[in-house]
Amino acid sequence: MSDTEYPIWDHFVRLAHWYLPVALGVMWWSGDQGRMEIHQWVGSSVLCVVAARVIWGFVGSQPARLTSFLVSPAKAWRYLRHGGRYAGHNPLGGWSVLAMWVLLLLQGGSGLFSRDDVLFEGPFAYWAGERSGTLTEWHLINWQLLQALVALHLLAVAWYQWRRRQPLIQAMWRGKAEYKVAAAPPKPMWVALLIMVVLALGLWGLIALAPQAPSYY
Ligand code: HEM
Numbered sequence: 412m413s414d415t416e417y418p419i420w421d422h423f424v425r426l427a428h429w430y431l432p433v434a435l436g437v438m439w440w441s442g443d444q445g446r447m448e449i450h451q452w453v454g455s456s457v458l459c460v461v462a463a464r465v466i467w468g469f470v471g472s473q474p475a476r477l478t479s480f481l482v483s484p485a486k487a488w489r490y491l492r493h494g495g496r497y498a499g500h501n502p503l504g505g506w507s508v509l510a511m512w513v514l515l516l517l518q519g520g521s522g523l524f525s526r527d528d529v530l531f532e533g534p535f536a537y538w539a540g541e542r543s544g545t546l547t548e549w550h551l552i553n554w555q556l557l558q559a560l561v562a563l564h565l566l567a568v569a570w571y572q573w574r575r576r577q578p579l580i581q582a583m584w585r586g587k588a589e590y591k592v593a594a595a596p597p598k599p600m601w602v603a604l605l606i607m608v609v610l611a612l613g614l615w616g617l618i619a620l621a622p623q624a625p626s627y628y
């Protein structure tokens with residue numbers, strides 16, 4: 412590996428990625444235990460991190476962009492039959508990344524409109540009125556789908572890592588490994604962090620503006 416080879420996964424991609432297992436663990440625990448204050452804050456942060464990562468998929472470092480890893484279904488099928496080595500996400504991985512992003516956004520988004528019918532309402536639950544019940548059901552169903560996809564993700568990563576001997580985890584941890592390198596330098600991380608802060612402020616503003624149930628106390 413020469414010094415002119417750059418990381419395939421920039422700092423933001425890696426930070427955003429490793430935040431997910433930690434945060435989803437907290438979400439599982441807090442949802443189960445009814446620790447809704449924590450659930451709301453960490454859930455909102457997941458929403459901002461994933462939304463910023465999706466925007467990074469358009470304006471970020473080259474390997475992080477959707478155009479670098481989303482290929483036609485025909486190519487994905489060819490990959491499934493013939494395999495191959497990729498510096499970034501492989502064709503199947505690319506589609507599963509997109510699916511995980513969609514489910515994560517739906518999970519966080521529906522959560523904001525959910526209520527637990529006892530003590531807690533998401534910040535947009537009153538706004539959603541009658542529909543809040545349906546969105547809460549979605550929140551719970553989507554969680555099952557998300558768990559299934561994460562399980563598939565872990566199995567797929569393990570398969571490539573240990574059966575196919577591809578250094579996926581090293582690259583996602585350290586930025587680059589063996590052939591998993593980029594030809595161009597990454598975009599600066601502060602741009603991604605700025606995007607995330609703007610999204611967080613936007614969400615905070617919406618929460619502040621959302622109509623809330625009148626207090627009886
Ligand atoms: C439990 C929650 C997890 C979620 C929701 C998740 C989600 C994701 C997503 C969205 C990506 C795409 C990264 C990007 O381009 O920004 C990704 C990639 C990756 N994840 Fe995870 N991940 C999780 C846990 C893990 C764990 C525990 C490991 C390690 C054992 C892992 C290993 C990887 C690797 C190696 C890649 C890169 C795959 C490739 O080279 O194509 N993930 N993951």
Ligand code: HEM
Binds near residue numbers: 438533547
């Ligand atoms: C990606 C982020 C999120 C994940 C992974 C997640 C996960 C979960 C899980 C696993 C449960 C079910 C707990 C159980 O019954 O055992 C749950 C319930 C709930 N979540 Fe989330 N959640 C997320 C975001 C949010 C957000 C941002 C809010 C808004 C405040 C929220 C509000 C709720 C509510 C109100 C319930 C209770 C529903 C009920 O028990 O009827 N969630 N969530």
